[in-house]
Amino acid sequence: MNVLTTLLKENKSYFFYLFLTFGFFLKKGIEYAALNSYIPFIIIACICILFYFCLQSAATFNRFILFWSILLILWASTRILLSLMHHFINPLSESHVHYQLGIDGILLSITVWVVAAYLWSGRKHISRQHKNSVAIKK
Secondary structure (H helix, E strand, C coil): CCHHHHHHHHCHHHHHHHHHHHHHHHHHHHHHHHCCCCHHHHHHHHHHHHHHHHCCCHHHHHHHHHHHHHHHHHHHHHHHHHHHHHHHCCCCCCHHHHHHHCHHHHHHHHHHHHHHHHHHHHHHHHHHHHHHHHHHHC
C-alpha cells in the first residue's frame, strides 16, 4: 500500500477539505475557460500538478500546504475586503459584481477562509504522519 493511500485513510476529513478546495477552484477555472479566459484554469492545473509532486517528501508536502493555505486565505480575505468596499464605499449596479460580492460571496469567502485555516493548522500533523509512513515503508 503506498504512502498516499495510507495518509488518505488515516486523515479522511483533512484530505476531503483539501480536495474540495482543489475541486472548487478547478470548477472556477473551467467556468472561466468556457468564457475564453484560460489563465485561472492553467494556474489551478499547475497547482494540482505541483501537489502531486510534493507528495514525495514530508517537507515539500508541508511547504505546499502552507503555500496553498496562504493562497486561499489571501483569496478569501481579498474577496471579503472587496465586499465590504462594495457595500459601504461605492456600491456597483452590475448584477454579476453584486452576485460575487453579495451575501453569498461573503459566506463563500468566509467558508474558504475557515477551510484554509483548518488546512494550515493540520499540516504539521499530516507531515509527521507522512514522514513516519515513509520511514516505515523503507
